[in-house]
Amino acid sequence: MSQSKPRDPDAVHRHLRDVQRLLSRQRLVEDLVHRQTMPRHDLVESIVHRQHIARLRRKLDRLHPADIAWILEALPLEDRLFVWDLVKAEKDGDILLEVSDAVRETLIDNMDPAELQAAAETLDADELADLAPDLPPEVMEVVLESLDTEEQQQVRAAMSYPEGTVGSLMDFDMVTVREDVTLEVVLRYLRRFDALPDHTDKIFVIDREDRLRGILTLESLLISDPETEVAQVMQSKSLISFAPEDDAGGAANAFERYDLVSVPVIDAERRVIGRLTVADMVDYIREESEAEILSQAGLRKEEDIFAPVMRSVKNRWAWLAINLVTAFIASRVIGLFEDSIEKLVALATLMPIIAGIGGNAGNQTITMIVRAIAMGQVQPSALRRLLKKELGVATINGLFWGGLVGLMAWWLYQNPALGVVMTAAMTLTLLVAATAGVLIPLIRQRLGRDPALGSSVMITAITDSGGFFIFLGLATLFLI
Amino acid sequence: MSQSKPRDPDAVHRHLRDVQRLLSRQRLVEDLVHRQTMPRHDLVESIVHRQHIARLRRKLDRLHPADIAWILEALPLEDRLFVWDLVKAEKDGDILLEVSDAVRETLIDNMDPAELQAAAETLDADELADLAPDLPPEVMEVVLESLDTEEQQQVRAAMSYPEGTVGSLMDFDMVTVREDVTLEVVLRYLRRFDALPDHTDKIFVIDREDRLRGILTLESLLISDPETEVAQVMQSKSLISFAPEDDAGGAANAFERYDLVSVPVIDAERRVIGRLTVADMVDYIREESEAEILSQAGLRKEEDIFAPVMRSVKNRWAWLAINLVTAFIASRVIGLFEDSIEKLVALATLMPIIAGIGGNAGNQTITMIVRAIAMGQVQPSALRRLLKKELGVATINGLFWGGLVGLMAWWLYQNPALGVVMTAAMTLTLLVAATAGVLIPLIRQRLGRDPALGSSVMITAITDSGGFFIFLGLATLFLI
Known part of the structure; x- marks a missing residue:
């Protein structure tokens, strides 16, 4: 078993330097050819050229979308677009979500509708809603049509909540069970999943009308006797839940104060309609404090440092x-x-x-x-x-x-x-x-x-x- | 089953108003007695008095320590100390951890050594290390002596890492298993716990020398066939882990970028010595951005708004x-x-x-x-x-x-x-x-x-x- 390790938190800096080194070698080759200081042996040139590109592509394939996003932000425009073209299409959507608004614009401006559509179709409903304002309307329309009715409704719902509300940040992935089954049944039910939604630390217990009855933490699922019924081990008092209209700042405070990982979002009839996770809240807290610091210095929004x-x-x-x-x-x-x-x-x-x-x-x-x-x-x-x-x-x-x-x-x-x-x-x-x-x-x-x-x-x-x-x-x- | 609900994230504001109302009624009674505008029927006075105090105490008993901490920060000094006296002693330690540095000082100044010792003894090793700098040395000594050798070592270890490092933020609660057992064995092992450590989203797989071999997410534990061996479903490549000397800011970036919940902290020999959770990181991110905003305005640190x-x-x-x-x-x-x-x-x-x-x-x-x-x-x-x-x-x-x-x-x-x-x-x-x-x-x-x-x-x-x-x-x- 290999112990490969991006152990240090600064690994991404090393990746950036690698990419920059490959880029500058690449540029060197192009430069030599362009200036004709080197006799134009097309063959030699194209081999060196292809080697560099292949190495860069391999490097990018191994990186997490968030790391690629970060590297794109750190590159000047021409290099950024060069690297962006080498990134695997299936990662495009995730990367677009991760980059700053300013950099996202530069990337989207350089994609054709088909690419954008392919990228958008890899996303979940809540992610698509986040990206929607930056996508050309005609692309958004095609993407929406490709979704099933439930997903279309989710995208529309997520887009209908104003920025800064819980509804604009919630996702729609969750596991729900009924209260009258045993934990053994829940365990067997979970084994039918290929994966659980990110940040699943609790399962929502709902009734026939989708109304929240309680929550079953994975902890109690794991430490309790499998013969127990869900109703006996679920929490049903002092449940923390949010309404989609709630202020995201208040929700962030609750996550911080009560050390939460995921929280159900319920409508006025207590029907579970979504879920808020600590990952959304970490991003929210960062963005808010960024915005505060920028506005104190009189900057309207985050700048692409290589902006024109x-x-x-x-x-x-x-x-x-x-x-x-x-x-x-x-x-x-x-x-x-x-x-x-x-x-x-x-x-x-x-x-x-x-x-x-x-x-x-x-x-x-x-x-x-x-x-x-x-x-x-x-x-x-x-x-x-x-x-x-x-x-x-x-x-x-x-x-x-x-x-x-x-x-x-x-x-x-x-x-x-x-x-x-x-x-x-x-x-x-x-x-x-x-x-x-x-x-x-x-x-x-x-x-x-x-x-x-x-x-x-x-x-x-x-x-x-x-x-x-x-x-x-x-x-x-x-x-x- | 009752559906009691602190549903809105602003519930804590309501709690604060309740406490303030009870306090002002309380003060009214004392005032009347003091000014002798009401004939001093000791009996009547003491009944009303005791009723108010009992209601306040009941209110406080129901609140989360983080909420009490927040309320204490919002109260002027005299009210703050009055409420502090009514809080159940077993919550004292958690509350002291939650309040701002400035308010913590005012609370500790008004506790005698025995109370402080009792409060400190309710805390985990990492929490105790956080509180240690604010405790009188003689109290700290007594508390340390009351711990077993392993815990003493943990406290000393946590205190030895400078502020702003992973080591100063890590905790020591974790679940570890060996790689050669089946998931069924792991499930049975977990059922022997009364509770899992907070934010357990993964179990650390270690060898005989405590060295990290891989991680077993609760997700794969739950979705995989119980007959499978841990080694087959654990992740062992590109594991994210930190060293205790790593910069906490870098760790926070990694949590944000890769949406992490918990990460093992390992020493130079890859021995697992602790764990960093997203709750620590959320607090860290908040505190850092607070500090940045305060220092931009020329404030050395957060002020108790009711400070002298x-x-x-x-x-x-x-x-x-x-x-x-x-x-x-x-x-x-x-x-x-x-x-x-x-x-x-x-x-x-x-x-x-x-x-x-x-x-x-x-x-x-x-x-x-x-x-x-x-x-x-x-x-x-x-x-x-x-x-x-x-x-x-x-x-x-x-x-x-x-x-x-x-x-x-x-x-x-x-x-x-x-x-x-x-x-x-x-x-x-x-x-x-x-x-x-x-x-x-x-x-x-x-x-x-x-x-x-x-x-x-x-x-x-x-x-x-x-x-x-x-x-x-x-x-x-x-x-x-």
Whole structure:
């Protein structure tokens, strides 16, 4: 028995390097032929060429679709399409599901309808529904027609649930049994399967009308006496199940909290219509946190790192536009005080310190509050308590850091009054930042909006304009 | 058979509200007694009091430890400790594992050594190792002594692996069989268990020296003929396993990519020493993305939202200090050009626009590169290609947005030369931002550092100081 082993989790990096090496050798041969630096012995060339391609193909045949997907993402466009052509057609569907949206587009753009149709037909109903929005409608139509009625209904059902719901993530593979049979019967029934659905850790126990009666874990199936009836060992109390309309984020929390592997999805009549697995939830959690990090940096969605320049520009312009508006407002606030700055130019030099630290402190507060809201742990009733705490933190930080910058201003410009204004402005700005950092997400929550969306832009806009106004305003009142 | 159902994933919110209602009634009674507005009928008071407490206790008894942990996090300190006292002691250990670090501290601070010891003794070796750093050393010593030698070794082993490795996350519960027995024997063996370890989806097949020979999935155990030998149905090729020193992030990627539920952890001699499950990985993925989001906002770690003010100040000061240094440097850069600003005060008004948009564009670039590196998809060889692309994006953005702000400056100050300087400065600043955004993470990667750490601070420092310098410098050269 061989002990072949992709033991280390970084095996995929090695695979990528192998593919890149084969590609570059391949390119070298083409290059030589093209430049005619080597006499064009067609025979030699085509043999070397074919050898490389054969090795690359063998390499790809051995790889898991998820690994191929990852390698495709890491390759520049021309290499990506070259490799994509060498991949076995039966893996195409799985790979299309695994790659990022941006890379999927580049692959689908380079497939003809027949290839796409063949790829789509290898997929399960729920997978097909995931891929559907990216497929040309005419391909989707042909594929749908090739399915039986039940599968067609499943695809349509899966597509009917909006993104971010349990229904859009569920699959339709499951094993069900009745409660009045013995475990021996269940064991014999399972032996008739060629394979069980992925992540089967429990069997759903249903009645004649497909209604969920309980769940039979594989554990209890295995450790109990085969003569026992299903009804005696199944769990029927405090069953965890989801409705297809449920929020996927809530479901992910439940998977995390109760360490679940698979959960039945039931309709309003308690009929089992699908199943949610931990694999879907792991992908969901990853994608959500990706999306959050990207949106904080002002990227609309994940970028293909080898995307053409114009596509990247499009992905980034919206945020820059918003930023331009807020920066322009802040600039006009400064404009109000141009006379003061002309008289005391140190104000121009010092003002970015106030705005910068204010923005930072505000972002700390808002991030903490947004996270607590996302965890569901902040009720509107906590408002006063949170505000009190954040204002306390802001006062301490304001007096300490403000005092420090005040001393620096005094020392740099030999102007003690300027130092005092600096300290006061810093403290006030931090108080404004703390108040906005607590109120913005709580108000958005109460209005039923996503408290996270654009929170960083809003708080920075407030602390910039607010910080400039407070500092220049105080300076105009007391120094000019 | 009852169909009791915490059906919706938000059930825990309802539980929290129930607890809060009971707590506030409880407080009302105490308040009345305390203020003596109600004649102090000790008897009446103590009955009402006891009723409320009994209901709260019953409520808590029915809840999953993870739900209680979540509720404790959502309660202010005094309520939290009140509820904590009512929780059944046997759940204490599990709850301590589930709560956030900050809240765990508050709970442990309020337990005496005997309680802590009792809580710790309910835990498995790997769980105990997780909790150990937060326990007083003398409690840990007593608990360790109460374990048998094997468990003591397991705890010590788990504690010996640094955070972020597979070894620090693995558990020691698993089912192992020999390859020369029939499935029937395995089935009979399993029936002797009272329970299987959580997330058992496969049984590890080992030889006499505990070395991994293959894995027997529950699926193949269930669908195959019981007369078959284990060796015939076990998987022994391309087995996925980890070493305890492996990076947990890599392991999480493998779980995500190959949809795994449990994976054996083996030592250098291929001896099975532990097991990693998807539940550990889900927690790990969540914690990592949390940590990333928090550190981007300059929070050292997750905060207890009801933490005392000084603890929050400590969690946040480091970032503010760094920010003060970078803001001070930017301020000194402006200081170099005070003469120019005195002559043309519009420069002070317009300069934050350049720095602001430069910072934004730089953060977009660096976030994208950092993410691609984290996915392992960027080799140093891609440097030139990425740089070319980002400089292309920066040129387009610079000319477009720079042109826009240039027109605004011209219109506001009736000074076309100022507009041209604005456009040029914006374009140059975006080019600097793009270059730094590509180079910083790639250089940090080559030096073997974490490319993400502090990337946002660094790029903002460069675009602030750089933007001010470029704009004011160009203005001094051409306008003054």
